[in-house]
């Protein structure tokens with residue numbers, strides 16, 4: 001399309017005007033002949049008839065206004081004639097464009113009976129889903145969620161949880177330590193937390209009792225990968241501290257939580273156990289969710305599945321908390337703590353046989369939970 005600016009006119013006699021207008025008319029006809037789409041027709045309209053930058057508007061501004069009075073009439077007649085030509089060209093082009101438009105519509109027609117494009121919306125990973133389910137059971141009991149760092153000090157991970165340096169219980173949690181810390185005291189040496197228990201101490205140090213928290217989180221141990229072990233896994237731990245908290249409260253809380261998670265027919269039973277940070281300590285078994293307690297391959301014919309560790313908070317743990325919050329006086333308060341492995345529960349709930357599948361990122365596996 002021609003883009004030359006409208007020239008200024010120096011002469012206004014008839015032959016000069018005829019020449020100037022016939023040049024414009026030829027341009028308009030050439031432009032109109034090249035129109036091939038509704039967009040081009042609209043561009044032609046703007047180019048010639050646009051109110052602000054149209055060429056005819058330009059002609060009016062440059063020629064009509066600067067013409068000597070005796071030439072205005074002749075110029076005005078030619079201007080109106082040109083305008084009529086452009087309008088006719090536009091009309092013809094729009095009519096021709098109409099049929100082009102129908103063809104374009106037919107070509108772009110969509111079959112609304114075809115299935116649509118499926119959008120992937122994403123879904124929670126089974127570990128995240130299980131973490132959230134466990135957390136929400138305790139949230140309904142008034143527990144809040146506690147979080148803490150995954151890189152911890154030896155003090156928070158072990159010492160304040162009543163694993164003194166050199167204590168044999170440390171050997172039960174094969175620990176990944178951060179390198180090059182020889183200059184630090186053992187108290188401050190950094191490691192990847194082996195359990196979410198450090199958050200118990202961090203919470204007690206930051207608030208006086210009562211405390212009711214669940215601590216969902218990732219933990220690390222130097223374990224070789226096999227069907228049920230992974231060097232990275234998840235725990236949900238809980239802590240309840242107040243006046244007059246007893247082992248009955250612990251039993252009632254966990255019995256309720258297991259029924260909420262696995263169904264109201266699930267039974268629980270408690271066995272003596274040992275953890276450095278609780279005294280007395282117990283392992284909790286639930287009646288087998290696969291056979292209902294009759295005995296099957298999953299429960300090794302026993303009818304029971306071991307799922308949790310728990311116990312009454314050891315007074316030695318409260319003594320560490322009392323260094324910053326004196327209200328944790330074991331003579332005045334008591335509490336219980338419990339912990340469970342999230343992968344184990346997710347694997348039971350969803351029938352997953354290899355823990356590695358949870359981390360492999362294989363979409364054939366992950367898509368089953370979408």
Ligand SMILES: [Zn+2]
Nearest residue numbers: 288291296299
């Ligand atoms: Zn069973």
